[in-house]
Amino acid sequence: MDQDITPAIVLHWNYRGFTEFPLHRLNGEESEITDIYLKENLISRVPNEICKLRNLESLYLSGNDITELPIQISELQYLKCLDISGNRLRALPDEIGDMKCLKFLILDENELTTLPLRLNELRFLRYLSVCDNKLQWLPQRPVFNYHHCEFRFWRNTRLRSIPYTLWYHMFRDQQTRSLNIGCLNILSHQHTSKIAKFRLKLYKFSSECEVELSCLPYQNIMLNTDKFSPPSLYEITKRQLYNMVCEAAKRQTYDTDYKYQWENFHCNNRLKNLQDTFSDINIDKGENNNKDENGNSDTLSNVTHKINNKTRINSDYTPKDIIEEHFKYLPSFIRKELSNGPLSRCEYVECRRPVFDYAYFEFCLGKLILIDNVENIILSATFCSKSCSDKWKIGRDVIPWTIKC
Numbered sequence: 001m002d003q004d005i006t007p008a009i010v011l012h013w014n015y016r017g018f019t020e021f022p023l024h025r026l027n028g029e030e031s032e033i034t035d036i037y038l039k040e041n042l043i044s045r046v047p048n049e050i051c052k053l054r055n056l057e058s059l060y061l062s063g064n065d066i067t068e069l070p071i072q073i074s075e076l077q078y079l080k081c082l083d084i085s086g087n088r089l090r091a092l093p094d095e096i097g098d099m100k101c102l103k104f105l106i107l108d109e110n111e112l113t114t115l116p117l118r119l120n121e122l123r124f125l126r127y128l129s130v131c132d133n134k135l136q137w138l139p140q141r142p143v144f145n146y147h148h149c150e151f152r153f154w155r156n157t158r159l160r161s162i163p164y165t166l167w168y169h170m171f172r173d174q175q176t177r178s179l180n181i182g183c184l185n186i187l188s189h190q191h192t193s194k195i196a197k198f199r200l201k202l203y204k205f206s207s208e209c210e211v212e213l214s215c216l217p218y219q220n221i222m223l224n225t226d227k228f229s230p231p232s233l234y235e236i237t238k239r240q241l242y243n244m245v246c247e248a249a250k251r252q253t254y255d256t257d258y259k260y261q262w263e264n265f266h267c268n269n270r271l272k273n274l275q276d277t278f279s280d281i282n283i284d285k286g287e288n289n290n291k292d293e294n295g296n297s298d299t300l301s302n303v304t305h306k307i308n309n310k311t312r313i314n315s316d317y318t319p320k321d322i323i324e325e326h327f328k329y330l331p332s333f334i335r336k337e338l339s340n341g342p343l344s345r346c347e348y349v350e351c352r353r354p355v356f357d358y359a360y361f362e363f364c365l366g367k368l369i370l371i372d373n374v375e376n377i378i379l380s381a382t383f384c385s386k387s388c389s390d391k392w393k394i395g396r397d398v399i400p401w402t403i404k405c
Contacts, residue, residue, distance in 0.1 A: 010035040014060075021047050031055055039063050039083075051075035062086045062106070074098040085109050085129075094340050097121035100316065108132050117340045120144050121318050131155050136214045140165050140344040140382065155182035160213045161378040164347055167366050175369045184368070184377040186211055199402050213363075213378070221358045224401060228386050231358040239384070242338055242354045245319045245327075252317040278329050347381040348388035355382055360389040363399040 009032055013022065018041040026033065030052040040063035051072040058081040066087040074095035081104040089110035096102075097118025104127045105119075112133040119128070123144045128151050135156040143149040146169035153159065162171075162184065199212050223229060231239075320339035327335060342354035360383040368375045378399070383389040 008032065008034050010037075012037045013041070014039040016041055018043055020045065021050070023047055023049055023052070034058070036060065046070055046073065048072045054078070057081070059083070069093055069096075071095050077101060080104065082106070092116050092119075094118050094336075097318065097320065100124070103127070105129075115139055115142055117343070118318075118320070120341075121320075123316060125149050128152070135159050138162050138166060142166070146170050150177075152177075153183070154178055154180075157183055158214070159183040160186075160211070161363070161380045163344065164364070164366075164379040164381040165344075167368075167377075167379050171368055172366070173369070175371065177371070179371050181368065181370065181375070184375070186376060186378060211378070213380075222403060223360045223386070224362070231384075235356055235358045238334075238338065238356050239342075239354050242319065242342060245322045245338060248322050248326075249317040249319050252322070278331070344382040346384040346388050348383060348392045350391075351384060351388050353384040355384050359383065360386055361401070362389055362393060363401055364396050365399070 011033060014037050016038075018038065021038070021043055023030070031054055033053055033056055035058040036053070036056065037060045039060050043061065043064040044066060046061070046066060046069055048070045049072070050070060053076060055078055056076050057078055059076075059079060060081075060083045062083050063086040064084075066084060067090055069084070069089070069092065071093045074093065074097075076099060078101055079099055080101050082099075082102065083104070083106040085106045085108040087110055089107065089112060091112065092107075092115065094116045095118075096116055097120075099122065101124060102122050103124050105122075105125060106127070107130045109132045110130075112130060113136060115130065115135070115138065117139055119125075119139070120141045120143060125143055125145075126149050128143055128149060131152050131154045133156050135153065136158045138153060138159070140163040143151055146166075151170060160183075199210055221229070221231075319341060323330075323335050323339045327338070330338075337356065342356045344355050344359070346353045346355060362381045362383070364379050364381070365376050366379045368377050381389075381392060383392065
């Protein structure tokens with residue numbers, strides 16, 4: 001290393017020409033590092049061993065050539081600031097939702113097309129910036145607290161609309177800190193794509209025009225209120241189970257005695273039937289996912305709340321915690337979908353059901369207040385059923401649309 005290691009060390013390694021993350025220079029003293037500056041180097045990979053920096057609070061990696069982050073970065077439980085702007089990052093791991101102390105997440109000037117749904121588990125996040133990426137859609141709730149986190153997504157030129165709920169809570173009647181957001185332009189040049197698109201009919205200056213929006217990824221069934229189709233039994237089951245898991249996570253967080261009530265929770269006949277059903281189905285459940293550390297089967301009768309034995313920065317529990325500890329009998333793809341959460345919740349305020357891959361859509365216009373002008377933007381609204389969509393539309397000037405394949 002360039003200097004002797006002392007407790008609470010800040011390493012300034014900007015502009016050093018490093019081609020790899022210089023973890024080997026720490027000589028076994030990784031736990032004493034609190035801040036690392038590695039801006040403007042030639043690093044293309046963050047090693048899995050990044051988790052050895054267990055007391056790291058700030059990591060600055062802007063201006064490198066990184067394309068992905070390892071899952072192990074989520075083990076940096078004390079990390080408060082992560083700056084990975086100016087790289088070639090194509091995706092974020094879902095596990096970023098485990099970084100409970102994160103306050104500042106800077107992702108500008110990368111190649112991100114989507115954001116993990118679990119970002120909204122970061123309760124202490126105060127600044128999230130994803131400007132100058134390739135985002136085509138935004139989550140309905142990208143941050144946990146709409147009112148205490150600044151969210152910037154400017155100059156994502158492929159972004160044509162934002163969710164109604166996100167606009168309502170973060171941008172309605174509030175001035176943004178921007179002169180030109182560089183996206184959401186209704187009549188701008190269309191980005192060509194082979195995937196399905198929404199085709200909206202707008203009227204401007206007494207003339208009709210069409211606008212195309214990319215459909216949300218992972219959304220298999222997209223309907224408007226001209227058609228009626230009931231959700232699948234699989235979709236209904238996921239909605240009900242996810243609500244139960246959310247309620248369990250909430251009670252586990254706020255009720256210190258709730259850990260003694262898990263036996264009653266598992267005595268629920270519906271959950272018992274669910275496990276009995278999956279125990280007889282030969283579906284890949286993931287490696288050793290139905291065995292405990294002693295190799296014993298993790299059934300409803302012997303499952304214990306092992307979360308309480310983990311080292312936690314705070315006492316917040318998430319659906320992922322509940323799924324991992326109490327639903328290991330489910331196939332891995334179902335556990336992952338429930339852990340990440342639904343794409344959105346029903347926009348009808350009296351419903352708010354989770355919506356996974358079956359949704360009714362509506363579109364309307366909203367206004368975004370910039371420093372020097374006001375722009376009209378398209379808002380997308382998601383619903384669990386036709387009835388919720390019809391109720392929401394009352395009194396709103398919605399935009400007619402069809403699907404273009």
